[in-house]
Amino acid sequence: MTTTDSTSVHRSLMDLATLADRLSVNHRHIRRLVAERRIPYIKWGHLLRFDPDEIDQWLARSQVPAER
Secondary structure, eight states: OOOOOTTOOOOOOBOHHHHHHHHTSOHHHHHHHHHTTOSOOEEETTEEEBOHHHHHHHHHHHOOOOOO
């Protein structure tokens, strides 16, 4: 019998095109961020994949609060 943790939701890894669409940028921009190691990524052979949870955290850390 297999049990799963109901609080743990597995989200599929995103490919480069999916991430570029999500961020509304060109795929070349994502490749530049990877080359500069400015974005979390997974290198799987010759493939690049991105963990949606890590991307969410990266975006949260990159957010600049508005001045009041």
